[in-house]
Amino acid sequence: MCKINFSSMKAIIILSVLTTIVFISCTSKKDTGVKSCCSKEKPAAKLKALSGESVYNLASPWVTQNNQSIQLTRFEGKIIIVAMIFTHCESACPRIVADMQRIESALSAKELQQIDFLLISMDPERDIPARLTEFSREYKLKLNWTLICSNKDATMEIANVLGVRVKKLDSGGFDHSNIIHVFSQEGVIIHQQNGFAVEQDETLKAIRNLLK
Amino acid sequence: MAIVLNAGCIKNTQKPGETTREKISGEEVAVLTFAPDVPPPINRDHATKMIVNLEVIEKEIEMMDGVKYNFWTFGGQVPGKFIRVREGDLVEFHLKNDPSSKLPHNIDLHSVTGPGGGAVSTFTAPGHETQFSFTALNPGLFVYHCATAPVGMHIANGMYGLILVEPKAGLPKVDKEFYVVQGDFYTKGGYGESGLQPFDMEKALDERPDYVVFNGKVGALTGDNSLKAKVGETVRLFVGNGGPGLTSSFHVIGEIFDNVYPEGGSTLNHNVQTTLIPPGGSAITEFKLQIPGNFILVDHAIFRAFNKGALGILKVDGSDDKAIFSGQQDDRIYQPEGGAVQTMPATDEKPSKPLTKAEKLKLGKALYASTCQACHQADGKGIDKAFPPLVKSDYFASDPQKIIQVITHGLTGPVTVNGRPFNSVMPKQTLSDNQVASVATYVLNNFGNKGGEVHATDVAKTRK
Amino acid sequence: MKVVLLLLNLLNVFAGICQSKSATPVMVHINGGSYLPLYSKNVQKTEVKSFYMDIYAVTNSDFLVFVKVNPEWGKSKVKSIFADSNYLKQWNSDLSFNKNMANSPVVNVSWFAAKKYCECQGKRLPETAEWELAAKASEIKADASKDSGFNQWVLNWVTKPNPVVLPSVGSTFKNFYGVYDMHGLLWEWTYDFNNALTTGESRGNSSLDNTFFCGGGSFASKDLNNYASFMRFALRSSINAKYCIANLGFRCVK
Numbered sequence: 001m002c003k004i005n006f007s008s009m010k011a012i013i014i015l016s017v018l019t020t021i022v023f024i025s026c027t028s029k030k031d032t033g034v035k036s037c038c039s040k041e042k043p044a045a046k047l048k049a050l051s052g053e054s055v056y057n058l059a060s061p062w063v064t065q066n067n068q069s070i071q072l073t074r075f076e077g078k079i080i081i082v083a084m085i086f087t088h089c090e091s092a093c094p095r096i097v098a099d100m101q102r103i104e105s106a107l108s109a110k111e112l113q114q115i116d117f118l119l120i121s122m123d124p125e126r127d128i129p130a131r132l133t134e135f136s137r138e139y140k141l142k143l144n145w146t147l148i149c150s151n152k153d154a155t156m157e158i159a160n161v162l163g164v165r166v167k168k169l170d171s172g173g174f175d176h177s178n179i180i181h182v183f184s185q186e187g188v189i190i191h192q193q194n195g196f197a198v199e200q201d202e203t204l205k206a207i208r209n210l211l212k
Numbered sequence: 213m214a215i216v217l218n219a220g221c222i223k224n225t226q227k228p229g230e231t232t233r234e235k236i237s238g239e240e241v242a243v244l245t246f247a248p249d250v251p252p253p254i255n256r257d258h259a260t261k262m263i264v265n266l267e268v269i270e271k272e273i274e275m276m277d278g279v280k281y282n283f284w285t286f287g288g289q290v291p292g293k294f295i296r297v298r299e300g301d302l303v304e305f306h307l308k309n310d311p312s313s314k315l316p317h318n319i320d321l322h323s324v325t326g327p328g329g330g331a332v333s334t335f336t337a338p339g340h341e342t343q344f345s346f347t348a349l350n351p352g353l354f355v356y357h358c359a360t361a362p363v364g365m366h367i368a369n370g371m372y373g374l375i376l377v378e379p380k381a382g383l384p385k386v387d388k389e390f391y392v393v394q395g396d397f398y399t400k401g402g403y404g405e406s407g408l409q410p411f412d413m414e415k416a417l418d419e420r421p422d423y424v425v426f427n428g429k430v431g432a433l434t435g436d437n438s439l440k441a442k443v444g445e446t447v448r449l450f451v452g453n454g455g456p457g458l459t460s461s462f463h464v465i466g467e468i469f470d471n472v473y474p475e476g477g478s479t480l481n482h483n484v485q486t487t488l489i490p491p492g493g494s495a496i497t498e499f500k501l502q503i504p505g506n507f508i509l510v511d512h513a514i515f516r517a518f519n520k521g522a523l524g525i526l527k528v529d530g531s532d533d534k535a536i537f538s539g540q541q542d543d544r545i546y547q548p549e550g551g552a553v554q555t556m557p558a559t560d561e562k563p564s565k566p567l568t569k570a571e572k573l574k575l576g577k578a579l580y581a582s583t584c585q586a587c588h589q590a591d592g593k594g595i596d597k598a599f600p601p602l603v604k605s606d607y608f609a610s611d612p613q614k615i616i617q618v619i620t621h622g623l624t625g626p627v628t629v630n631g632r633p634f635n636s637v638m639p640k641q642t643l644s645d646n647q648v649a650s651v652a653t654y655v656l657n658n659f660g661n662k663g664g665e666v667h668a669t670d671v672a673k674t675r676k
Numbered sequence: 677m678k679v680v681l682l683l684l685n686l687l688n689v690f691a692g693i694c695q696s697k698s699a700t701p702v703m704v705h706i707n708g709g710s711y712l713p714l715y716s717k718n719v720q721k722t723e724v725k726s727f728y729m730d731i732y733a734v735t736n737s738d739f740l741v742f743v744k745v746n747p748e749w750g751k752s753k754v755k756s757i758f759a760d761s762n763y764l765k766q767w768n769s770d771l772s773f774n775k776n777m778a779n780s781p782v783v784n785v786s787w788f789a790a791k792k793y794c795e796c797q798g799k800r801l802p803e804t805a806e807w808e809l810a811a812k813a814s815e816i817k818a819d820a821s822k823d824s825g826f827n828q829w830v831l832n833w834v835t836k837p838n839p840v841v842l843p844s845v846g847s848t849f850k851n852f853y854g855v856y857d858m859h860g861l862l863w864e865w866t867y868d869f870n871n872a873l874t875t876g877e878s879r880g881n882s883s884l885d886n887t888f889f890c891g892g893g894s895f896a897s898k899d900l901n902n903y904a905s906f907m908r909f910a911l912r913s914s915i916n917a918k919y920c921i922a923n924l925g926f927r928c929v930k
Contacts, residue, residue, distance in 0.1 A: 052756035133888060160787060160917030167871035175873055186839055270837035282835040309764075311922045312837045315907055316914030338838075338913040338921050339762060359915075362906040369835065400828075410832040413903060414824075 002124040002149035003063045004069065011164055054187035065132035065146035065147040072158075072187070075146075079115045079210050081181040084164045084176065086123035090179050097139055099193070100149040100180055101199055105141075107207070112144065120158055121149040122166050122174055162189070181208050185196055217359045233347065234259035234380075235302040241265070242303075243294035245429045248439060250389040251296040251448060254378050255358040259300035266293060267308040268317045268358075268371075275397065275423060276430035276521065280405035283370040283428070284317070284358070290428030291393035292356065292373025292403065299351040299380050304343065305330065311339035314486060317366065322354035322492070323375050331359040338471060351379035353476030355452050363457055368398055368416050370428060372454030375495060379478070386498060387445035392461045393452040394489070394511060394522060395428065396421035403520060419457035424516040426509065429577075433509065433524025443530025446500045449509075452476075455491025461512035462487050466505065466556050471498040486512050486551070503537050504530045545598075547637070567646055569653065569665050576654025579647055584655075587638075592659035598636060600629040604660040615652040616674050619643065645671040682812070703728040703930065704854040711805045714909045722805040729802065729810055730927040732845040733781035733864060734793060736766075736773050742793050743771060744865050749789055761785040762920035766841075779844035781862050781925040787795035790865045790926040799928035803866040804912070806929060808905070811859065813852040821902065830904040833860045838923045859904070863911055865926040874914035 050056055056073045063069055081100055085093035100117060107115065121127035127135075132147035141147075149155075159166050167175040182191040182203060190207035239261035239598045243251040275281045285293025297303055307319050316337045320329035324346045327333075333344035358371035374393065398416040399409035405424060426433050434441060439446050439627065453460045463486040472484045476494035480489075487495045509524035510517035517523045567575065581590075587599040594601040607629045608614040617623075622640035626633060643651070645668040652666040708726040743750050750770030753815050754763050765784045767773040785793075787801075802810075814820035821827075832850075848860035915921065 054757065057755050057757050128793075155786075156867065157791075163916050165870045167873055175871075177873070191845045263731070270835075272836075282837070284835075310837075314837055315925060317909055336916050337911070337919055338923065340919070361910045362903045365903055410828065411835055413828070413831065587757060 002063055002121070002128055004063060020206075032048055039204045051186050051188055053189075054189035055158075055183060057188065058154075058161065059156060060088065060150055062148040062150045062154065063129055065129050065136055068112050071085070073117065075116060075183070076187055077185050079113065079185060080118050080187075080188075080205060081207070082120065082180065082181045082183060084120045084122045084162065084166070084168045085161060086121055086176075087127050087176055088123065088173060090173075092176070096178055096180060097141075099100075099200065103180070103203060103207075104206055106185060106200065111208070111211060115144070115194065115207065117141070117145040117199070119145065119147045120155075122151050122155055122159060122164070122176060124152055124160070182210075184210050200201060223524060236261055236302045239263060239304075242295060242297065243285065244295055245391070246289050246293060247285065247391040247393060248262055248433065250376075250391050253382060253385070253389075254296060254298045255382075256298060256572065259302065261296065261302045261304055262297045262305045263306070264295055264297075265306045265308065266319070267310060268313060270313045270315070271312045272408065272585040275399075275409070275425075276404065276431060279399075279401075279404065280408045281397065281399065282408070282411075284315075284366060285370055286319070286358075286373050287358070290363070290370035290372075291391075291452065292371070293393045294373065294450070295375040296355070296378065297375070298378045298382075299348055299350050301348050301377075302386040303348060306341055306343050307336050308341040309336040309338050311639040312336040315356050315622075316360055317371065317629075318342075318360050319356055320359040321355075321356040321375055323348055323350065323352070323377050327347050328359060329356075335360065335622070347557040348377040351377045351448055351478065353377075353473070354453070355454065357492070357496060363601050364416060365413070367454060367456040368396075368411060370395065370454070371397050372452070374450060374452045376450060383448075388441045389448045390451065391450050392426050392433070392509065392524065393428075393454055394426055394458075394462070395454040396456065396458045397425065399423065416456070416579050421457060421520065423521050424458060424511060425521040430451055430521035434483055435525075438506075438525040438527045439509075440499055440527050440529070441666075443504050443528060447526070448496065448498045450494070450496055451489060452494040453489040453491050457491065458511075458513075458516070459491065460489040460522075462489050462497070463510055463512040464497075464499070465508040465510060467499050467501075467507050467526075469499050482664075501528050501530070503533050504528045507662045536596065539647065548554040554647065566668055567650060572646075572653040572665070573657060575647065576650035576652070579643070579651040580654055581645070583641060584651065587601060592655075594629075596632070597634070599638075600632075600634045601629065602655055602659045602661070604630065606630050610655075611663065612652070612656055612666065613674070615655060616648060616666060618669050619648050620671065620674055621654060645669075645675075662674050679778040684690070689743050700802045702721050702731055704731055706806070706810050706853050706855075709819075711812075713808075714905060714919035718890075722829075724803075724805045724809045725839060727806055728930045729806070729853070729855055729927065730792050730799075733857060733862060733866065733925050734790075735845055736782045737778045739782040739785070740771065740773075742796060742893065746792070746796065749792065754789070756918075758788040758918060760920050763789070765922070769901045771777055773866050774841075777841050777911045779846075780842040781845055781857075783842065783862060783922055783925045786920050787865050787869065791867070794926075797928055799867055801926060802929040804866040804868050804871065807864065808834065808908075810851070810853060813855070813858070815849055815851060818852045821869075826903060827904060830859045834904050834907050840873040861909065862922045863921070865924065866912070869915070870917070872909055 056076050058072055061069060068079060077209040079096055081103060083096045083100060085096055087093075097119070100165060102113070104117065121132065121180055127149045130177070132149065162179070162181055163177075165177045169175060178195055180203065181189050184190050190210065191203060193200065193203045225650060236259050240263070242262045242264045243262070244266070245251050264285055267288075268284065268286060270282065270284045271289070272280050273283050282395065283431075298455045305319075305321075307317075309317055316335060318331045318334040318336060320331040322329060324330045326346055330344055330346065334342045336342045354375050354377065356375050358366040365659055372393065372395070374391065396422070398412045399405070399422045400412045401407070401409050401422070408633065423430065432557065433435065434521055440465050451462055469484040469487065472487050472494040473479065473480045474487055476483055476496060484497070487497060489495050506644050507526040507528060511522035515571050546628070588594050589599075592602040593639065600607065618638065619641050623638045624636075626635045628634070641648070648671040649666045654663070656664045706727055706729050708724050710723050719766045747753060747770070751764040751767055752770050762784050763786065765920055766777065791801050812819045812821045814823060814826040817823075842862060845861070846856045848857045850856050868896045915924070
C-alpha cells in the first residue's frame with residue numbers, strides 16, 4: 001500500500017480517530033457540528049495567488065519513487081507532461097509512456113530544462129515506491145521523470161481533476177482513459193493528447209507556447 | 213402526362229466516393245426551420261463554413277387531442293429542425309443540451325463521415341454544449357438522431373430530423389418544398405387514450421406502436437395545418453422516417469411521383485406510386501400538380517393511416533381540368549348480363565282462398581311497396597327514360613289485363629307510355645295468383661287510374 | 677500539555693455533536709449484497725458490504741450550514757478547478773437562497789463539493805455499487821429490479837424534464853430500507869462515477885475503441901430492458917467531476 005508519511009501529523013490523526021469513535025457511539029447520527037476545514041491533510045504550503053484552474057490547489061499528499069513525501073505544488077514553475085498509469089498495465093500504459101518519451105526526444109536539451117515528466121499511479125495498492133523505482137528502471141526513465149502514488153482518495157481526486165476515467169477490474173488491473181496532459185508553470189491544464197499513437201505536433205506546439 | 217424535371221442537373225460529374233475538396237470561403241450561420249417548412253435553397257457556388265446551432269429540449273407536447281407525451285426534441289418540436297448545407301461545406305456543429313433536461317444527449321448525423329456520425333464528439337450533459345466539425349462529403353437527404361443509451365428510447369421519444377446536403381450544382385428549382393417525417397410512438401395506453409402517456413418499452417421492443425404519425429402528432433398536416441399549393445406548381449417533399457421500428461410505404465393519394473430519389477440518394481426514378489422509406493432513411497419525391505383537390509399523404513400499410521394517424525393533407529387550389537379528372541359522370545342501376553327477362557326469386561306458394569277487393573287492396577299496397585316501388589316509385593311516376601309511370605297510364609287504360617301480362621311475364625323492348633318512350637327490361641315477378649291479383653287491383657285503383665278489379669282466376673289463365 | 681488541551685477540545689466537540697439528537701434517525705442500514713454493473717461480464721459482480729445511507733438527499737439548508745463553516749465553498753469563492761460556473765446557480769448569493777427551496781435537494785454542486793461535504797460529516801459519497809444496490813428497492817421489496825411496474829414508474833420519471841424548483845426531499849417514495857427519493861427526484865453523485873467508461877457512441881460499445889480506453893474488460897451489456905439504469909450510466913459517462921448540473925445532487929453514506 002502506498003504509505004503517506006504522516007510523521008508530522010500525529011496529533012491530527014489522534015483527533016480524527018477519537019472523533020470517529022464518538023460518532024459511532026452516539027445514538028443519533030445526525031451531525032450539526034460541521035467541522036471547519038475538516039481536511040485531514042496538511043494545509044498547502046504558502047503560495048502566491050494560484051489560478052482557480054490550477055491543479056496545485058489540491059492539497060493531497062504524495063510519495064515519489066524515492067520515498068519522498070511531497071505535494072503537487074512541488075512541480076510549480078516548470079512545464080509538466082503528465083499521465084496516469086499503473087505499473088502492471090500490459091497494453092495501454094507502456095504506449096502512453098512511449099508516447100511521452102517520443103515527446104521528450106522531440107524537444108531540445110535547452111527546452112527540456114523547463115520541462116518535467118510526471119507519472120501518477122492509479123493503483124495505490126500495488127504501486128508502492130519500490131515498484132515505481134523498478135518501473136522507471138525498466139523504461140529507462142531519466143532523472144526528470146517523477147513517479148508518484150498516494151492513497152485511494154487522493155488518487156480518485158486527481159483522476160477527476162484530470163478527467164481520467166478509471167475502472168477497477170477483478171483481475172486487479174484497470175480500464176482507463178489514455179491521456180497525456182500538459183500543465184503550465186502555474187499548474188493549469190493547457191493541453192490534452194487523447195489516445196495513443198496520435199500525432200504529437202499539437203502537443204509539442206502547446207509545450208513550446210509555454211516556454212519562456 | 214408525367215413532367216420530367218431537369219434531371220440532368222442532379223448528376224454529379226464525379227463518381228460517388230470521389231471528392232475533390234473545395235476551398236472553404238467565409239462562414240455563415242445556418243438557417244434552420246421547423247417542419248413542414250424548409251430553409252431556402254442554397255444559392256452559392258462555393259463551399260463555406262456553416263455554423264449549425266441545435267439545442268436539445270425535453271418537453272411535454274400533445275400527441276393528439278387530450279393525449280400528452282414527454283418528447284425529447286431537437287429544437288423544441290418533432291421532427292427536429294431541418295438543416296440545409298451544400299456538398300463540400302465545413303459544418304461547425306454546436307449541440308446544446310438545455311439545463312432543464314433530465315438526461316445527456318448526443319447526435320448522429322448520417323451525413324457525417326466519422327465515428328458515430330458525430331455521436332462520440334457530441335455527448336452532452338444537461339446544461340452543456342459540445343462542438344465538432346465535419347465536411348459534408350456526400351450529397352443527399354440524411355437522417356440525424358440521438359444515439360445516447362438507450363438509443364431505441366431516445367429515438368422513440370422523437371429525437372430525429374433531416375439534414376439536406378445539396379449537390380454542388382444545387383437541386384432543380386421547384387415551386388414548393390415541404391419537410392415531412394414519419395415516426396412511430398409507443399404509449400402505455402391505446403390510441404387516443406387521454407392523459408400523459410408514458411413510453412411503453414415492451415411495445416417498442418415488439419414493434420407494436422399505438423401511433424404512426426407525420427411530424428410528431430396526429431393531425432400535424434391536416435385541417436388548418438394542411439400543406440398548401442396551387443395547380444400548376446411543382447412540389448418537392450423531403451420525407452424522412454425516424455422509425456424507430458416501422459418502414460414507411462409512402463404514397464400520396466391521387467398523385468403520382470414524377471420523380472423520386474429513393475433513399476434520399478442520387479439515383480432518379482420516375483412515375484412512382486409508393487416509395488419505401490426505412491427507419492433511419494429518407495426519400496425525395498417531386499410531382500407537378502395538375503388539378504385541385506385534397507391529396508392525402510399516407511403510409512400505405514393502410515391501418516397506420518386510418519387508425520394510427522399516418523395521414524396528412526396537401527390542399528391544392530386552382531382551376532379544374534375535367535379531361536384529367538372528370539369527377540363522377542353517372543351513377544345508374546347495374547344489372548348483370550344474361551337473359552333479358554329475369555326471374556325474381558320465388559316466394560312461398562300456399563294455396564289460398566280468393567280474396568275480397570278490400571283484402572286485395574291492402575295486400576296490393578304492401579306488395580307494391582316491397583316489389584314495385586323501387587322502379588316505379590312511391591308516387592307511381594316512374595323514372596323518365598327508365599321506368600314507365602303508372603300514374604294515369606295509358607298503357608293499361610284500354611286493357612287492364614295487360615297489367616297481369618306484364619307482372620307475370622315481364623316486358624322488354626320499346627314501349628310508349630303516356631306519349632314517352634321507354635326501352636328497358638322489366639323482369640317477370642314470381643308472385644302467386646292472389647298476389648298478382650292484389651297488386652294489379654291496387655295499381656288500377658290508385659295513381660289516378662280508373663279502378664277495377666283483377667281476379668286470381670284471370671291471373672291463372674295468363675300463365676297457360 | 678498539548679495532548680491535554682487536545683483532549684479538552686475534543687470533549688467540547690463531542691458535547692456539541694452528541695447534544696444534537698433528533699427523534700428520527702437520518703441514516704438507515706442497508707444490507708450487503710451483490711450488484712452487477714452494466715457493461716460487465718458475469719464474473720464481475722461487485723460484492724457490496726453493509727453500510728448506512730442518508731435517508732434524504734442533502735438539502736439546500738443542509739448545504740448552507742456547510743458553506744457557513746467552510747466559506748471557501750461559497751458560490752463566489754469556490755475555485756474553478758473544483759466547480760464550474762453553474763455552481764449553486766439557484767442560490768442568490770454565497771449564503772442565501774429562496775425560502776421555497778430550503779428543503780429541496782441541493783443541486784448544481786460538483787463532485788468535489790459533494791465529497792467535501794460528506795467528509796466534513798464524517799461520512800463519504802456512496803460507491804456506485806452501494807447506490808445501485810439501495811436503488812434496487814421499491815416500497816415493498818429489497819430487489820425490485822425484475823418488477824416491470826416499478827421499472828416503468830422509474831422510467832416515467834426519467835423521461836420528464838426537470839421542474840425549475842425541485843420538490844422537497846421526502847416527496848416521492850420511501851423504499852424498503854427507509855431511504856427516500858432514490859428515484860423520482862434527482863440524479864446523485866457517486867464516489868466512483870468516473871468508472872463509467874463509454875465514449876459518446878453507445879452503439880459500438882461491445883468492443884470499445886481501444887485507443888481511447890485501455891479496455892481489459894468486455895462491454896456487452898446486461899439487462900437491456902432496465903432502461904433507467906442505462907440512463908444513470910449514460911449520465912455518469914457524460915459528466916466530469918467539476919460539472920454542476922440542475923438535477924444532480926447527492927447523499928452520503930458510511
